């Protein structure tokens with residue numbers, strides 16, 4: 001039996017922003033857990049249609065999580081028709097995600113950032129890169 005993590009106990013926490021799409025939210029969360037080693041109850045989430053690229057700016061939930069020790073921050077979107085971006089191609093949504101990932105990585109420099117892009121039944125993990 002492990003005890004639930006409490007604030008200030010040194011356990012790593014995270015934050016994940018993703019699309020609420022019923023096909024992809026669970027797979028995206030599992031991929032985030034795998035990529036970060038976080039437990040299912042070790043991170044905050046925020047979801048709406050379109051996922052991370054649908055927010056022009058960072059959110060209160062992201063700032064709150066960052067303040068409360070989120071060392072891994074995930075920014076997710078998906079292709080194969082997203083209701084947040086009707087009619088947009090996978091490439092276009094993927095490009096939006098990369099821009100969002102870079103912007104948020106600049107805004108929260110102390111965290112480790114990963115992007116997650118789901119399509120074709122798989123979740124691809126991407127890193128912010130440079131430039």
Ligand SMILES: [Zn+2]
Pocket residue numbers: 019020021049050051078081082083084
């Ligand atoms: Zn979507």
